[in-house]
Amino acid sequence: MNxxxxxxxxxxxxxxxxxxxxxxxxIENAGGETFVLPLIETVPVKERWEEHVDTLxxxxxxWIVFTSANAVRFFYDAWKESGKALPTNVKIAAIGSKTxxxxxxxxxxxxxxxxxxxxxxxxxxxxKHVTRGETVLFPRSAxxxxxxxxxxxxxxxxxxxxxxxxxxxxxxxxxxLRKWIQEGVLDVLTFxxxxxxxxxxxxxxxxEREKWQQLRTVCIGPITEREAAHHxxxxxxxxxxxxIEGMVQALISHVNKxxx
Numbered sequence: 001m002n003x004x005x006x007x008x009x010x011x012x013x014x015x016x017x018x019x020x021x022x023x024x025x026x027i028e029n030a031g032g033e034t035f036v037l038p039l040i041e042t043v044p045v046k047e048r049w050e051e052h053v054d055t056l057x058x059x060x061x062x063w064i065v066f067t068s069a070n071a072v073r074f075f076y077d078a079w080k081e082s083g084k085a086l087p088t089n090v091k092i093a094a095i096g097s098k099t100x101x102x103x104x105x106x107x108x109x110x111x112x113x114x115x116x117x118x119x120x121x122x123x124x125x126x127x128k129h130v131t132r133g134e135t136v137l138f139p140r141s142a143x144x145x146x147x148x149x150x151x152x153x154x155x156x157x158x159x160x161x162x163x164x165x166x167x168x169x170x171x172x173x174x175x176x177l178r179k180w181i182q183e184g185v186l187d188v189l190t191f192x193x194x195x196x197x198x199x200x201x202x203x204x205x206x207x208e209r210e211k212w213q214q215l216r217t218v219c220i221g222p223i224t225e226r227e228a229a230h231h232x233x234x235x236x237x238x239x240x241x242x243x244i245e246g247m248v249q250a251l252i253s254h255v256n257k258x259x260x
Contacts, residue, residue, distance in 0.1 A: 004031025005252045011188040012180070014039040014196045016167075023190065026248045035186060037176055039199040040167040042070050045142050049078065052139075052162055056082035059160055062134040065093045065126065065148060067119060068141065072102040074165040075139040091129075095122045097243060117242040118221060119144075123151035132156030142166040143195060145223070167195040174203040181212050190247060192220045194227035201231045216254065218247050 011027050013020050013036045024034045045052075056079055066072050072094075079086070086108065093112035094100040100110055112129050114121035126148070130136060135158040138148060142163035149159045180186055181204050189212075191197045197219075204212060209232060217233045219225040221242035228236050237254050239246030 005255055006030040006032030009187045009255065010035060010185055011190060012037065012186050013190055014200060015192050016040055016042050023244045026244060030248060030252060035180060037173050038170050039173060039203065040195050041170050042165055043168055044074055044165050045163055048163065052078050052164055053081045055160065055162065056084060059137065060135065061090065061137040061160060063091045063093060063130060063136040065136055065138045066099050066103060067095045067122065067144065067148065069098045069102040070165055071139045072099060076106060078164060093122065093126055118223065119147040123148050127151055127155050130155065130157050135160065138162060139164045169199040169202065177203050178207060181207055184211065186215060188216045188218060188251060190218045191224050191228060192244065194224055197224060197227040197231060218251050220247055
């Protein structure tokens with residue numbers, strides 16, 4: 001069995017600068033060559049930061065719901081700034097293994113995790129645990145889909161909605177991406193969020209579609225897959241589980257199948 005099944009494949013890593021190294025390492029450990037070019041950066045919602053810190057100083061809540069490791073990171077920054085101690089009786093829900101690991105590293109217990117790493121599954125689990133009248137703090141991406149909050153409000157819970165971070169395109173990398181696509185140096189594209197798909201397409205929209213729509217495209221989960229399909233990508237591979245490790249394994253399985 002080939003210990004380096006991705007040998008000979010060039011793979012584009014589009015994650016943010018902070019998150020790219022882990023995926024790069026997994027691909028290279030499997031023999032692939034990586035072209036690292038962050039297409040988005042994750043930043044706090046600056047115009048609402050003071051408001052969020054003030055909310056954390058005064059709010060009381062029974063639950064915190066985290067739907068990404070970034071949500072944990074930015075919430076923790078705001079929480080430290082608020083000067084408050086985390087309530088000892090607060091319950092925490094986390095979607096996905098990476099998010100759970102980020103919470104665990106802070107020493108906080110996790111009470112709820114879904115079996116599938118998508119918002120719909122987390123919403124289904126939450127409505128079985130959260131009770132009417134409880135208050136849920138929801139630090140999230142400003143670009144998040146509206147799934148969690150409506151589900152909780154439907155059962156009579158109160159939600160403190162906190163759009164605390166967002167994704168912004170890294171415009172300075174546009175020329176490099178266009179050059180690589182024009183030159184045809186990439187075999188595989190990787191997308192870990194709908195935002196990375198949108199940034200990619202916005203950067204290369206004037207380039208002939210044949211140069212990029214036919215590339216193997218690995219998506220971290222079904223929501224990212226849906227965004228890629230919307231933009232016409234023809235050869236989409238979806239991770240299972242919905243993690244970067246799952247992405248690399250799905251690509252390896254695809255490559256092995258191609259070789260048989």
